[in-house]
Amino acid sequence: MTANLSETLTLLLIEDDDGDAFLVEELLKEAESPPRILRARSLQEAKAKLTSKIQCVLVDLSLPDANRLEALEEVLALAPHAAVLVLTGLRNVHVGVAAVQAGAQDYLIKGDVDARLLARAIRYARERKRADLAQLRLVEAELTAKENARLESALLPGALLHTDAIEHLTRYLPGSGGTLAGDFYDTVQTPDGAVHVVVGDVCGHGPDEAALGVALRIAWRTLVLAGQTGDTLLRTLDTLLRAERNAPEIFTTLCMATITPDLSVARMRVVGHPPPVLVRDGEVEALQGTPSGPPLGIFTDAEWSVIDVPLGEEWSIMLYTDGLIEAVVGERDELLGVDGLVDLVREHGCIDLDRLITHAGTVSDDLAMVLVRRRRD
Template sequence: MTAHLSETLTLLLIEDNDGDAFLVEELLKQALAPPKVFWARSLQEAKAKLTPQIQCVLVDLSLPDASGLEALKEVLALAPHTAVLVLTGLRDSHVGVAAVQAGAQDYLVKSDVDERLLARAIRYAMERKRADLAHVSLVQAELTAKENSRLQNALLPGPLLRTEAIEHVTRYLPGSGGTLAGDFFDTVQTPDGSVHIVVGDVCGHGPDEAALGVALRIAWRTLVLAGQTDDTLLRTLDAVLRAERNSPEIFTTLCMATISPDLRHARMRVVGHPPPVLVRDGAVQVVDGTPSGPPLGIFPDAEWSVIDVPLGEEWSMMLYTDGLIEAAVGESQELLGLEGLLGLVREHGAIDLDRLITHVGTLSDDLAVVLVRRRRR
């Protein structure tokens, strides 16, 4: 009966016995679409022929330069993404079972092979390999999601606020890679009634940067609760950054704001970071006098000036990371930019985070935003 190989495949046969190799090739020629078969007599010879075009490897477990499961493990290491079908001359099911347990997709005893069984075994091996790779990808995705969730809980905590006089809203979106970077934020109200806010961004992407962002956020919260809210806090964060980073090139930008207990005035330090957006008395603007100084982790003797910002009775203030203004928007996929952001806020008549994010297109970087708003009583 004609074997059901309905499309042309590319196979590699690793077999040192000329007769057995001839038999396999003759059986495969009876398929509807005979596959293209490369033949190697040893593992060493197979290395040169094992290209990305190979869809399935048929390997004998008795080769001149390797035998048994050693030969199989060598093939699996050479072709981790390719289906592997074991051929054995041993009438011992334990050998085949051990081969499958070691990573092969299936096994055949040479003396039992006919054209139909061989074609079906190749198809099965390829489909099982696809399923195995899909399962691995799914598991990796689940692990990444769980890790991201743990990191997000540490990077993006709930605010420590007692007052109900201001509205506090946050948003976080990962970049196009889907994994968390080093963006972080936090809000803490101290016993004197002052409200302290930070939004920061560790340069780079990946778990190391995210972990560093967690360390900096926790250090910031600890220092604020201990009463350190001025340049001493920044110098301590700078020391933490230098101690925890994996590379001397890693730096961190951030924006800190301390809102007075009467909620009418703010003192800010914009540390190499995008300037906050302020809506006050109906006017949309960026905070003047930025930046206060360079990012953390660059100059050991850096100083940062304080920016005094009158707020008044009714105001909104948004602190954010550069993922927002570096987002691609519109059909042209141009960067939003600071002027584009101000334009959207003016168009909306207020800072509406949900509408802003709806207008944002492709994110090349993480986006973290903190919005605080005080309405007239």
């Protein structure tokens, strides 16, 4: 009966003995789908052939340039994607067992292998390798989820408010990749009654940007609680960003609002960031015009101006990151944009965060939103 390999594969045989190599090659010719066999006579020769195309490796542990398990360790390191079987002599069965413990999928004893056993061993080794890789991906996914949860709790804190006159709502969505980036927000009320809100966005995606966002968010809260809410705060954040970022091209945009204790005026600083959306006495608008200044981390001598915004008796302010206005909408896959966002708010008659997310379209970037609204008496 012919041996059976379920699919054609590329196999690397690392064997210095021509006779043993010939025997393996002849046995594999009996398979229904004989594999493509590459041969290496030493570990050094094998290194050049251990590419991503190699799906299985048969390695002799008695190579001229490697001492027993050294060869296996090199193969496992160079081809972590491939199934690895060890060839060993009858008197070195314990070495084969040690090889499996070290990471090989199986071991074969020279002189005690026929075509069927060899084909089956290769097939089973590949299945075990697939299972090992699937388990590894699962563990990595679980670790990533736990890390994201820790970062999210630091990026997205609870508001420090001690007034019932303000309604405070937040939303956060990761990008299409599902991982956190550098979007962050925070809200703090200081002892004088002023309410301070920030939404920021570290450029780029990944855990480094998320960690930098955490550092900036915590620094912002600390500085606000220490009474630093103006240019000193921004210069300090700029210094921190330059010290902590991994590359000089990393910058951060943010929008800050300080609402006066009587809740009548918002002092805004739009630092290279999308403009906030305001609803004042029923009128919807975006705070368009000249921003306060450039993003953090670009110019060492940057200055940022204050935009004083009268709020009236009934008002809502929404700060958000650019993931919202860069959402894809419509059949033409156009970006929502600031004007489209304002139109959606007008259509809804108020700022409803959940409805905005639903109607905004496909969100590909991270999205952070903070809504601060004066409660009706």
